[in-house]
């Protein structure tokens with residue numbers, strides 16, 4: 001994995017788009033995107049953009065962090081249910097662990113982009129922060 005400075009510059013300050021795929025055959029939605037649907041083996045996947053806001057359903061606090069991520073420790077890994085029902089597992093940032101509440105609104109932000117070298121697919125880069133109240 002590597003970071004592309006050009007990409008960070010282009011998207012700096014922008015709301016991150018949560019790009020997922022939906023299986024045209026059975027309707028399952030996958031984030032991160034998959035090429036083949038694990039449910040029905042179809043390869044007919046279409047791109048969909050997921051809503052950026054969701055509810056925090058559950059989380060775990062990871063004190064053991066992989067090499068290269070140590071300065072971020074501990075990492076809060078949250079299970080977020082987006083509006084529309086798709087669930088995403090991603091780090092929750094800008095919040096102290098004791099402030100986390102089940103059901104709190106969070107929104108996706110772009111903080112740092114790591115790309116899959118072969119296809120330019122963004123593999124990691126989604127983080128959620130507590131959402132501004134509407």
Ligand SMILES: [Zn+2]
Nearest residue numbers: 023026037040
């Ligand atoms: Zn399918």
